[in-house]
Amino acid sequence: MEELLHQLSNGLALGGIYALIALGYTMVYGILRLINFAHGDLFTLGAYLGLTLLTSFGLAGHIQAGFATALVLIFSMGLVALVGLALERVAYRPLRGSDRLCAVVSALGASIFFQNAMMLFYGARSLVYPPGILPDASIHIFGAELPLARFLMFAFSVLLMCLLYWFIHKTRLGAAIRAVAIDPNTARLMGINVDSVISLIFFIGPALGGAAGVMVGLYYGQITYDMGFGFGLKAFTAAILGGIGNIPGAMLGGILLGLIETISSAYLSIAWKDAVAFAVLILILVFRPTGLLGERVADKI
Amino acid sequence: MDNRQSYLELRDLSVGYAQADVLHGISMRVEEGEIIALLGANGAGKTTALTAISGLLRPRAGGIFFAGRSLHATPSHKIVEMGITHAPEGRRVFGSLSVMDNLKLGAFTLKDGKQKKKLLDWVCELFPRLRERGEQLAGTLSGGEQQMLSIGRALMSDPKILLLDEPSLGLAPMLVAAIFKSIREINDRGVTVILVEQNARAALKIADRGYVLEVGKMVLEDKAEVLLANTQVQAAYLGGAKVT
Numbered sequence: 001m002e003e004l005l006h007q008l009s010n011g012l013a014l015g016g017i018y019a020l021i022a023l024g025y026t027m028v029y030g031i032l033r034l035i036n037f038a039h040g041d042l043f044t045l046g047a048y049l050g051l052t053l054l055t056s057f058g059l060a061g062h063i064q065a066g067f068a069t070a071l072v073l074i075f076s077m078g079l080v081a082l083v084g085l086a087l088e089r090v091a092y093r094p095l096r097g098s099d100r101l102c103a104v105v106s107a108l109g110a111s112i113f114f115q116n117a118m119m120l121f122y123g124a125r126s127l128v129y130p131p132g133i134l135p136d137a138s139i140h141i142f143g144a145e146l147p148l149a150r151f152l153m154f155a156f157s158v159l160l161m162c163l164l165y166w167f168i169h170k171t172r173l174g175a176a177i178r179a180v181a182i183d184p185n186t187a188r189l190m191g192i193n194v195d196s197v198i199s200l201i202f203f204i205g206p207a208l209g210g211a212a213g214v215m216v217g218l219y220y221g222q223i224t225y226d227m228g229f230g231f232g233l234k235a236f237t238a239a240i241l242g243g244i245g246n247i248p249g250a251m252l253g254g255i256l257l258g259l260i261e262t263i264s265s266a267y268l269s270i271a272w273k274d275a276v277a278f279a280v281l282i283l284i285l286v287f288r289p290t291g292l293l294g295e296r297v298a299d300k301i
Numbered sequence: 302m303d304n305r306q307s308y309l310e311l312r313d314l315s316v317g318y319a320q321a322d323v324l325h326g327i328s329m330r331v332e333e334g335e336i337i338a339l340l341g342a343n344g345a346g347k348t349t350a351l352t353a354i355s356g357l358l359r360p361r362a363g364g365i366f367f368a369g370r371s372l373h374a375t376p377s378h379k380i381v382e383m384g385i386t387h388a389p390e391g392r393r394v395f396g397s398l399s400v401m402d403n404l405k406l407g408a409f410t411l412k413d414g415k416q417k418k419k420l421l422d423w424v425c426e427l428f429p430r431l432r433e434r435g436e437q438l439a440g441t442l443s444g445g446e447q448q449m450l451s452i453g454r455a456l457m458s459d460p461k462i463l464l465l466d467e468p469s470l471g472l473a474p475m476l477v478a479a480i481f482k483s484i485r486e487i488n489d490r491g492v493t494v495i496l497v498e499q500n501a502r503a504a505l506k507i508a509d510r511g512y513v514l515e516v517g518k519m520v521l522e523d524k525a526e527v528l529l530a531n532t533q534v535q536a537a538y539l540g541g542a543k544v545t
């Protein structure tokens with residue numbers, strides 16, 4: 001029981017991170033039918049920028065740690081979002097309307113570019129976040145002593161997801177995003193600037209990915225320039241699991257994948273965790289080719 | 302040649318898709334407050350002409366002028382802001398959104414809440430069904446209701462010119478009559494209308510003037526009643542039947 005609670009709480013923390021990254025893949029896909037392969041690297045960039053902000057300004061030392069961390073998170077999200085905007089302008093917009101394959105190649109190129117740039121700038125060896133930023137208190141549930149940090153991680157991802165959901169469903173710009181996802185040309189006839197909506201998507205997705213990057217740094221401690229590949233692949237899997245293009249699907253898929261991964265590594269073997277995760281994906285796609293929530297094709301977002 | 306500026310003007314407009322031109326230098330003048338019927342057989346290029354006016358397709362030659370300004374480089378969303386709104390062929394409602402959300406999207410370019418409220422009241426007065434079905438998903442509406450929604454959504458942008466592409470397509474005769482009546486009412490409110498129709502007789506009956514397209518060329522242009530009486534038009538578009 002105690003072991004199970006540990007794995008569940010661990011899985012929620014990890015799953016929240018997967019979900020945040022998966023949202024970036026799924027939103028871009030929902031609008032452009034494009035897989036932004038560089039998205040995982042934007043996540044990594046968030047982790048590095050967060051580290052730079054934390055250490056070079058010594059924020060943690062000066063102000064209250066919680067407040068400093070929040071500032072670092074917000075700044076990292078904003079910076080990664082700006083890089084996301086630039087990425088769309090440089091790598092994807094010029095290719096819009098040309099062959100789908102060109103955009104894929106461009107996405108892979110952008111991914112390689114980001115990885116190499118981060119390796120040059122931050123070095124090929126892993127870096128470590130300053131310890132002790134997250135509280136090391138524990139909470140007791142059913143006799144198990146579980147680190148509070150896990151719940152903070154999960155709560156923060158859920159908070160971001162709720163904000164996104166509110167934005168998409170309750171605001172004018174959110175309605176524009178939904179309209180463009182359903183039918184871009186008709187959205188134009190409503191007076192919606194589709195290019196701006198695409199920019200907005202490349203702002204929000206990377207911001208969420210960047211937040212996930214900082215969270216990984218804070219929670220796991222170690223970051224490497226190429227960790228975006230592994231996390232990106234998992235998050236992409238999560239997006240497909242939930243139904244690619246579907247926002248609630250990405251949230252659900254991410255959390256499920258996190259749970260599957262931690263539970264299978266505890267009860268089967270760590271070596272099998274990826275295999276199990278992908279096996280689940282394959283099974284779900286065999287029985288539900290559209291993913292868990294992807295049934296309504298027009299209702300992707 | 303007449304150099305006076307019309308409200309909306311297509312001048313020697315050529316438009317096409319990837320391979321070939323579909324419209325070959327067509328010209329058209331629309332005055333403020335008119336209903337213009339744009340007629341033609343399947344594939345003549347009527348939809349293409351409307352699509353060019355709303356900016357989704359760019360002219361290859363010639364130009365489009367609205368209130369004296371060239372729309373040459375104006376993106377579609379700006380054209381809506383300027384006051385030209387297009388209710389496209391096939392209705393194109395956002396099926397997975399509610400009726401109200403569709404209407405709100407129609408008002409995307411407007412900022413003034415009061416104005417939006419007024420427009421919504423007008424649209425719901427015009428098509429009471431839309432208010433009844435407000436929370437229903439647009440995709441679950443009947444064909445006629447979707448057509449009302451498509452027109453209502455376009456009206457929510459408070460257009461000066463409304464482009465209607467085959468609003469009566471696939472509707473039962475009673476609904477067709479209702480839709481044409483609504484178009485009259487919309488026009489009575491001061492909205493200029495360009496009406497593309499297969500149902501040429503009904504269109505000409507409410508129109509001030511008409512244009513006839515034949516494989517990408519404008520072949521006829523006249524007052525609506527003249528076109529209705531024109532034997533050529535009768536043979537080609539009115540089923541040869543006598544005008545009653």
Ligand SMILES: Nc1ncnc2c1ncn2[C@@H]1O[C@H](COP(=O)(O)OP(=O)(O)OP(=O)(O)O)[C@@H](O)[C@H]1O
Binds near residue numbers: 348
């Ligand atoms: N997206 C497109 N790509 C290529 N060709 C097109 C496209 N849309 C229309 N066409 C061609 O352009 C020509 C004119 O089409 P258009 O839809 O404007 O005709 P229409 O007068 O509206 O016909 P209908 O009464 O059937 O709606 C047709 O020959 C059609 O095949």
Ligand SMILES: [Mg+2]
Binds near residue numbers: 347349390
């Ligand atoms: Mg047509």
